[in-house]
Structures are given as structure tokens and as C-alpha cells.
């Protein structure tokens with residue numbers, strides 16, 4: 620199954636994707652995570668995108684599309700994938716349709732107030748990318764990832780100014796994809812407001828699993 624996870628930052632796409640990997644046995648491909656690894660490795664790509672990402676803006680379409688095209692060509696993505704954070708613009712969606720045919724687009728539906736609450740408390744493992752929250756999903760030791768022992772940190776783009784910018788960018792450039800995919804008959808809505816286990820249930824129901 621080829622799935623896209625669509626929704627504002629902080630909707631819980633990454634957290635749900637980690638659960639969906641176990642349920643569906645598909646690779647989780649997150650463009651944000653790929654960019655963050657590139658930044659950590661100080662690769663050419665990482666150095667190019669760091670300032671844009673820290674400011675809450677989008678990386679340019681051409682570079683992002685190329686990255687996803689190469690990733691989806693790899694062996695593990697042939698039976699299906701969970702694409703999280705891509706496409707984020709109509710041109711990205713158009714480009715994707717030329718090299719892969721998506722089965723379903725899962726729209727994580729959540730109001731801005733919940734998004735702000737979630738992003739304010741979000742913490743991420745620098746090593747494995749697991750997501751935590753200082754209230755809703757608190758690791759025993761706030762600095763150490765219980766899954767891999769990596770360092771838990773706050774993303775630079777989870778600072779308040781960047782969060783506002785990301786929400787603005789989401790509304791202007793990404794939210795139009797909801798109608799775009801609804802018109803194609805591919806969209807399924809999932810109520811993303813409850814705690815994660817309930818969202819998993821909503822997700823399974825929406826996909827008929």
C-alpha cells in the first residue's frame with residue numbers, strides 16, 4: 620500500500636507513522652527526517668537546507684522532489700511506503716504522480732490550538748528520530764531516548780516563531796492538497812485530536828484494516 624500522511628505540523632504524523640510501520644510492514648519515509656539527518660551529517664544537502672528549515676520555510680520543490688524520487692526507487696519502497704511530509708505543495712504532488720501512484724492519502728485533522736500545544740512540548744531523539752512529548756508521552760529520563768539511548772532534544776523549528784511560520788506555510792501551500800486529493804477520490808480523514816492509541820484506532824478504521 621502506498622500512503623501519504625497529510626496534516627499540519629504537530630498533527631502526530633510521525634508518531635502515527637511509527638505505529639503504522641509495525642501494522643503495515645512498510646517503510647516510513649519522512650522528508651523532514653531525511654533533511655534533519657543531512658543537517659546532522661553536515662552534508663552538502665544539510666548545509667543548503669538548514670537555514671530554510673530553522674526559519675520554518677519550505678525547502679525548494681526541485682531538490683525535495685529529486686530526493687523523494689531517489690528514495691522511492693530503492694528496493695524497500697517497491698511494495699509500498701508511508702510518505703510523511705511529502706508532498707507539501709501542488710507542484711510536488713504533480714511531480715509525485717509522474718513517478719508513483721498513491722493508493723490513499725490520510726488527512727490528519729486537528730485544530731490549530733492542539734497543534735500549538737503539541738509542538739510546544741515536542742521532543743525528538745537525535746539518533747532514531749522517535750517523537751516524545753513532555754506531557755503526553757514523557758520518557759522516563761527527559762534527555763535519553765528509551766528506544767535507542769540517543770539524546771532527546773527540541774527541534775530548532777519547534778521554537779515559537781518558526782511554529783507560526785510553519786502553520787502559515789501549511790495553510791498557504793499544503794492545505795490545498797486536501798481538496799486536490801479529495802477530488803481524486805484518494806483522501807481519508809482521520810480525527811487526530813485524541814491520544815495516540817485512539818488515533819491508531821481511527822486510522823485503522825479509516826483504511827478498513
Ligand code: AMP
Pocket residue numbers: 628649650651652654671672673675676677678679683703704705706707708711776785
Ligand atoms: P517535518 O519533519 O515534516 O515537520 O519537516 C521539517 C521541515 O523540513 C519543514 O518545515 C520544511 O522546512 C522541510 N520539509 C520537509 N518536507 C518538505 C517538503 N515536502 N517540501 C519542502 N520542505 C520540506
